[in-house]
Amino acid sequence: MAHESDLFSGRPSELVGRQVAGYRIEGELGRGGMAVVYRARDLRLDRTVALKLLAPELARNDTFRRRFTHESRVAAAIDHPHIVPIFEAGETDGVLYIAMRYVEGSDLRHLLDRQGPLPLPTAVRIAAQVASALDAAHEHGLVHRDVKPGNILVARGTDSDHPEHVYLTDFGLTKKSLSLTGFTTVGQFVGTLDYVAPEQISGKPVDARCDVYGFACVVHECLTGHPPFRRDDDMALLWAHQYDDPPPPSASRPGLPAGIDAVFARALAKTPEARHDTCLAFVAELRAAGRDDRARRHPLTEPAGRPVPRNGPRPPPRWAQPVVGRYP
Structure with missing residues (x-):
């Protein structure tokens, strides 16, 4: 239909002011091969939302429509402070849509x-x-499969101790759904090649540890300025994910804690069984490597004959201790 095609492919200036399923479009936020995201006004509740419109051909596939409905409901049921809430998912004029919280700010891609x-x-x-967002999704049986900087939103935090508040998004359209419907062909991969796990490339079953790999690729880029593998073409990049050893982050950024390289070597292991079981376990090892490095660089000094206590309060300095017997 001409109308459904217009909703997906129309220029932003043409769609501003149009109403889609109770939402008035105000501007375009982002565009990909299978979806366009707009800033829109919820006319029923008078609030700003992010409205994602999926490509019309997806709505015409019954398998995708059923999986889209199921996974959107599961994602909407997750109440987590770092997952973008889904308000509504449905279909209008032959186009599937998802209405989500509008997050004021940028994404990690722009930040980097x-x-x-x-x-x-x-x-x-x-x-x-x-x-924490990924592990919460895994507990609900969802595997993200496309963890990348563009799907991590960074908003202003609450105070100096929490300068940013981070959200994970793009749960309503899983890459498994696309592959099952035949929208991928031999030699074409749905996902982002810089952050794709080896088992995704080979078509093997995936679980939460697939996201551990992709997430580790993102954190590697946060620390070094680039993903672990950089190749001249897509096939070489896919080969590297499957067979090449990941380069240690310290090779690109000298001065990182010595233990960081081993943490990434585990998170980017070729087999899921060799990786961390959860994303938080990976972060915990990163944090521990940083603490160990600080302790190595700044060891505690101990005055002669007076050990520094490892636990509990320190004794007051000599000048603050009472002088016994000086006054009556």
């Missing part, structure tokens, strides 16, 4: 393009929030 590699504490702080 603007700032380059992040300080280790910042990278770990952001990673911890993404990891």
Whole structure:
């Protein structure tokens, strides 16, 4: 239908002001091969939302429509502070749509393009929030399969201790759904090649550890400014994910803690069984490597004959201790 094609492929200026399923489009936020995301106004509740419109050909596939409905409901049921809430999912004029919370801010892709590699504490702080979102999704039986900087939204935090609030998005359209419907062909991969796990490439069954791999690729880019593998063409990149050893981050950014390389070697293992079981376990090892490095660089000093206690409060300095017997 001409109308459904217009909703997906129309120029932003043509769609501004149009109403789609109770939402008035205000502007385009982003565009990909299978979906366009708009800023829109919820006319029923008078609030701003992010409205994703899927390509019309997806709605014409019964298998995809059923899986889209099921997985959108599962994603909408996850109440987590670092997952973008889904308000509604449905179909209008032959086009599937998802209405989500509109997050004021940018995404990690733009942040890295603007700032380059992040300080280790910042990278770990952001990673911890993404990891908690991914693990929560895994507990609900969802595997994201496309963890990448563009799907990580970064909003302003609450205070100096929490300078950013991070959201994970793009759960309503899983890459498994696309592959099952025949929208992928031999030699074409649905996903983002810089962050794809070896088992996804080979077509093997995937679980949460697939996201551990993709997530580790993203964190690697946060620390070094680039994903683990860089090749001249897509086939070489797919080969590297499957067969080449991941380069240690310290090779690209000297000065990173010594233990970081081993953490990434495990998270980017070729077989899922050799990786961390959860994304938070990966972040915990990163954080521990940073602590160990700080302890090595700044060891505790102990005055002669007076050991520094490892636990509990320190004794007051000599000048603050009472002098016994000086006053009556």
